[in-house]
Amino acid sequence: MQHPGPPRFCAVGERIELAPRSPDPDASYEWSLLEKPAESTLSAPDSPVLEIEPDAPGIYRFALESPAGTHEQRVRVFPDVRxxxxxxxxxxxxxxxxxxxxxxxxxxxxxxxxxxxxxxxxxxxxxxxxxxxxxxxxxxxxxxxxxxxxxxxxxxPGPGRPRVRLDGAVDEEDAAVVVTADATPGTDSEYDAADLAVEFYADDRDSLSDADLEIDEHVVRVPLADLEEAVRVHAVAVGERHSVADCVVVHPDGRVERPNDPPEWARDAIVYEIFVRSFTDPASFQALERRVPYLESLGIDCLWLTPVLESPTEHGYHTTDYFDTASDLGTREEFESFVDRCHEAGIKVVFDLVINHTAREHAAFDMSAAQVPAYDDWYIWEPLEEAAVEADDLEGGRDVYAPPSRITADGQTEVADYYFNWHGIPNVNYDSLAVRSFFGSVVDEWVDVVDGFRCDVAWGVPHGFWKEINERVRAQDDEFLLLDETIPRDPAYAECEFNVHYDTTLYYALRDVGNGERPAKAILEAATAPDREGFPEWSLHMRYVENHDETRYLTECGEDAQRAAVAAVLTLPGVPMVYYGQERGATEYRQLMPWEGDSRATTFHRRLVAARRDSAALSRGDLASIESEADSERVVAFARETEDERVAVALNFGEEPAQVELDCTLEPTDLVTGDDLEAESGEGSTTLAVEDVVVARIA
Structure with missing residues (x-):
């Protein structure tokens, strides 16, 4: 599997990384550049992992000499739009x-x-x-x-990225699969959908070549006669900018798969995040297992656990052993028992995968700091004069507040690379084949145990490695979930990498609305932002009011705003997430679970979850606008709809009840409370009293 993977797509000015997959750290790999645009001065670096910045638009074709043979990979580079x-x-x-x-x-x-x-x-x-x-x-x-x-x-300012989606079906008469590209212009684009170009590419790993593709504008035909194995077809929509690429897999029997699509179960998922060492006291897998009935009672069906592997820290993001569970939480057998119990309850378990960095206490870091040859390049080391610290700030030892450093054989001081002020978690070096091999084995170790990975600091790991991990987990379980922590979110991570993305746009909007800095209608602009940002149609977005890295919404914005914000998360499209304790009135972001807490808030969460479960429009319906007038800018209304159901939602972030007039007639029952609406109906309109949230079907 040492082929570097699918064709890659970028624009001039963007960096891109190419590397062998599942590499042998002791083997030899050599790249060469076979083709490039005439005006390019790019050359292939002399290293097994290429980091290149193409300088001209066009096609670049690389060859990788590996122990498994020679592999080719293309990079399509589009014009600079910066x-x-x-x-x-x-x-x-x-x-x-x-x-x-x-x-x-x-x-x-x-x-x-x-x-x-x-x-x-x-x-x-x-x-x-x-x-x-x-x-x-x-x-x-x-x-x-x-x-x-x-x-x-x-x-x-400028146009947004277009989007493209591929779908295929067999044409029995021609014995071919017809793949059609549905291309959509980006925001503020001067292109119509029909005017967008669509470029199709065969995958360099397969027997199919570009010459075998019968292309007619937005349609490509793949003849089946000589197809002995599955092949992949990639496509990019091009206007002023290029889209995230889509891909389909065409099988010899005519079946067509969409590898970019998320697991089917994720489309309806409601996530609950547990900060592992604060949910029970004492914290253990056995104690978690005893709380599964509580999770069932909330109606959630996906559990995200903060790290459960060996670590010297309470939060667990400083990993010291990737192949065993934390000793204070319990054995691996106890963890797997907990996962099995969740599965019995219909709850998927998502595991926090932390592979951008390790703890500075990890054995590999000790070896790298000591410049043991096999580990010398496991981490990113910079000369002191190039690092963002002064010599006086380097204390050595184990002071977590001092950046770790080492002295080279020639007496030079080098500082380990890190993000933000995270001195205790040095970044690993993905230019190292040993690092890539090691973390590939970490993925293999846990993919059969859990149902998905939430990938910490996903933006710090190269795209090429995530593409490899995506194919790696799908090969073992095509319903496996990948959730990225990319802040701010970036549509590039939707290209054969992640199924679900942190919705930072809605998060910030909900905070601003809760603090009175923006009107409530700002959440609708945020909810539709993925289209403007260039996220493809298949992307799912995890929507939340708080998590283990943020202050509690209740503390920052107050109870009234929190109820409306929670209702927004659970009634808007996307994958809603509830952070443990949110439903019990927790006020500190990693406090012990307040089991004695606010039962009224818990009931509110349960009812919202149940309403989402009971309504196809709320769980999978499209977001639709609805004409409304309110006596406060703290109020917003919208609709969710399927072919068979339309639901109206009105939210009030203010402290006082508000009156809202909607341009539709509602059925008389509030789907959240089950009570009759406080409403007056006119001809084609309804006036509601909204305390926090009203959800009702449109008649």
Whole structure:
């Protein structure tokens, strides 16, 4: 399986990584560049893992010499769409600081502060960079005080990314599979759907070549006569920009599979996140197993556990042993017993996969710090003069607040790479074949035990490795779930990588609405953001009001806003997530589960979950607009609809009940409470009294 994988797609100015799959760390791999655009000056680096930045649009064709033979991989590069962008911040918005020691961070530098520095002009910090159209989040950090960072957003004007979806069916008369591309223009595009180009590509791993594809604009025919094994067909829609690529697998018997589609069970899933060492006291797998009936009573069907592997920390994200469960939680057998009990209750279990970094206490880090040859390149080490720390900040030893360092044979100091201020979890190096092999084996170890991975710091791991992991888990279980923590979210992770994505856009909108900084209708703009952001149709988005990294919504925004926010998550499209304790009135983000807590809030959550379960429109229906008038901007209304059912939802984030007039007639029962609506119906309209949420079928 050492072929580097499917064709890759990017734009000029984007970096892309190519690497052998399931590599032998002791083997030899050599890349060569067989074809490139005439104006390109790119060459193939002399390393088994390529990190390239194409400098001209067109086709690049690479060859990889490996122990398993020679493999080819193509990279299709589209024109540069970046525009000059200024990331600004008024000096007065930062707390007292030294203006000579202010840095900027964001996705553009992988959230590393102390690397890029702005200019200060007339009281405004300014950092200029080329960015693609869309909304970009960035933070200014005074000195090393990450906790005092001030975050802002800037929107770069321009068209959004188009989208494409492939579907196929057998044409019996022609003995071929007809694959049709449904292409959709991006937001603010000048293209109509029919005007978008669609480029089709055969997969370089298969016997099928581009010449075998019979292409007619948005349709391609795949003859079955000489097809002895399954083949893959990829497609990209192209307007001003290019889409996330889609793929279908065509089998010799005419069957067509869509590898990008999420597991069927995930489309209706309601997730419950448990911070493992705070849900029971004491924390153990056996104690968790005893609480499964409680999870059943909530109506959830997917459980996300924070890390359960060996770690010196309470939260578990500093992993020291990837092949055994944490000794304080219990044995692997006890963990598997808990998973089996969840399965008996109809609950899937998602496992927190932490492979961007390890604990600095991990044995491999000790070996790398000691420059043992087999481990020397397991982590990213930078010369001190290039790192974002001063020599005085390096204390060595095990001080978690000091960046780890090592002294090389020639007496030079090197500092381990890390994100944010996470000194205790050094980033592993995916340029290392040994690292790629190791974490591939970690995935293999657990894929048969759980039903999915929530992938921590997914944005820190190369796309090529996630594509490999996606195929790896699907080969063993095509209903396995992959959920990415990518903040802010990025549609590129939907391309044969992840099924479900953190919905950071809705999260921030719900916070702003709850704090009174934006009107309630902002949640509708956020809920439809995936289309504008270029996410493909098959993407699912996990929607939440809080998680283990965030302050509690109740604490920040109050009870009234929280009830409306929870109702939004459980009535909007997507995959709703409830964070443990949210339903019991918890006020601290990792506190012990308040079992004696707010039973009224628990009943509210149960009723919302039940309403979603009982309504096809709420669980799988499309989001639709509904004309409404309210006496407060703290109120918003929308509809969910299928062919057979339409449901109206009205939310009130305010402290006082509100009156809302909808341009439709409602059935008399509130689907959440089961009570009669407080409503007056007119000709084609209904006036409601809304305390927090009203959900009713449209007559």
């Amino acid at each position: 525009r000059p962008t200024s990331f600004d911040l008024e000096r007065d918005e930062l707390p007292e600081h030294d203006p000579e020691d202010v840095s900027i961070m964001g996705p553009f530098n992988e959230h590393r502060f102390g690397r890029e520095y702005p200019t200060l002009e007339d009281g405004t910090y300014r950092y200029e960079i080329d960015r693609q159209p869309g909304t970009h989040r960035y933070g200014y950090v005074p000195g090393e005080d990450f906790e005092s960072a001030v975050w802002e957003e800037v929107t770069v």
